Amino acid sequence: MDNKRPVNLDLTKFSFPLPALTSIVHRVTGFALFVGLVFLMYSLDLSLESEQGFATVKEGLDHPLAKLIIWGVVSALLYHLVAGVKHLVMDMGIGETLEGGRNGALIVIAVSVVLIVLAGVWIW
Amino acid sequence: MVASVTSLGRNGLYDWLIQRVTAVILASYTVFLLGYLVLSPDLTFAQWSGLFGHTAMRIFSLLALLSIGAHAWVGLWTISTDYIKPAGIRVCFQAACGVVMFAYVVWGVEILWGL
Numbered sequence: 607m608d609n610k611r612p613v614n615l616d617l618t619k620f621s622f623p624l625p626a627l628t629s630i631v632h633r634v635t636g637f638a639l640f641v642g643l644v645f646l647m648y649s650l651d652l653s654l655e656s657e658q659g660f661a662t663v664k665e666g667l668d669h670p671l672a673k674l675i676i677w678g679v680v681s682a683l684l685y686h687l688v689a690g691v692k693h694l695v696m697d698m699g700i701g702e703t704l705e706g707g708r709n710g711a712l713i714v715i716a717v718s719v720v721l722i723v724l725a726g727v728w729i730w
Numbered sequence: 731m732v733a734s735v736t737s738l739g740r741n742g743l744y745d746w747l748i749q750r751v752t753a754v755i756l757a758s759y760t761v762f763l764l765g766y767l768v769l770s771p772d773l774t775f776a777q778w779s780g781l782f783g784h785t786a787m788r789i790f791s792l793l794a795l796l797s798i799g800a801h802a803w804v805g806l807w808t809i810s811t812d813y814i815k816p817a818g819i820r821v822c823f824q825a826a827c828g829v830v831m832f833a834y835v836v837w838g839v840e841i842l843w844g845l
Contacts, residue, residue, distance in 0.1 A: 633805075633808075633809055636802075636805045636806075636809075637805075637806070637809065640802050640805075640806065640827070640830070643798070643834060647834065647837055647838065647841065650841055651837070651840075651841045653775075653778060654778070654779055654782055654841060654844070656775075657775045660775035660778060660779075661775075680764075683760060687757055687760055690753050690757065691757065693750075693753075694750065694753070694754075697750065728768060
C-alpha cells in the first residue's frame with residue numbers, strides 16, 4: 607500500500623448514498639437490539655413469573671416512558687427485520703445493480719416507516 | 731481468504747451462512763410473537779403462560795435464543811472489526827459482548843423453564 611496517497615476521512619464532509627445510510631442504520635439498530643433485548647427479556651421474565659408479575663408488566667406498559675422504550679425497541683426490530691429481508695432478497699440475485707441497490711434502500715425505508723407508524727398506533 | 735480466530739465460523743463464508751440461517755429463525759419468531767400479541771389484545775396470564783408452557787413454543791424460543799447469540803456474535807464481531815482498530819480495546823469489547831450473550835442465553839433458559 608502506498609501510504610503517501612491523500613486520505614480524506616472527514617465523515618462530516620462525506621455525501622453518503624442512500625444504500626450506505628440504510629446499511630449503517632441496519633448496523634446501529636442491530637447494536638440497539640442487543641442492548642434493548644434486556645428490556646424484552648426482563649418483561650418476559652416478569653410476565654411469566656406469576657399472575658401479579660403479568661399484571662405489573664401490563665400496568666407498566668401504560669407508562670409513557672415504557673411505551674417510548676418499547677416503541678423504540680420494536681421500531682429497531684422492524685427496521686432490522688425489513689433491512690435483513692432485503693439482504694436475503696439480494697442474496698437471491700435480485701436488485702444487485704446500482705439502480706437496484708437504490709430502489710432496495712428506498713423500499714426498505716418506505717416499508718419500515720409504515721410498519722413503525724403502525725407499531726406506534728398499536729402501542730398507544 | 732481472510733480468516734480470523736475471533737470470528738464465529740472461522741471464515742467469512744460460514745459467518746455469512748450462520749447469519750442467514752439465524753436471521754430466518756429470528757424473523758419467523760418475531761413475526762409469530764408480534765402477530766400473536768397483535769391478535770390477542772385482551773391477553774390473560776393463563777393464555778400467556780399456557781403459550782410458553784407448550785413444548786413446541788419452548789423449542790422455538792430456545793432456538794430463537796441460541797440464534798440471537800450466534801447472530802449477535804457475527805454482527806457485533808463485524809462492527810467491532812470495522813470500527814475498533816486497537817486490538818486490545820476490540821478484544822475487550824468482543825469479550826464483553828460474549829459475556830452478555832452468554833448471560834442472555836442462561837437467563838432465557840431460566841425464564842423458559844421457570845427455574
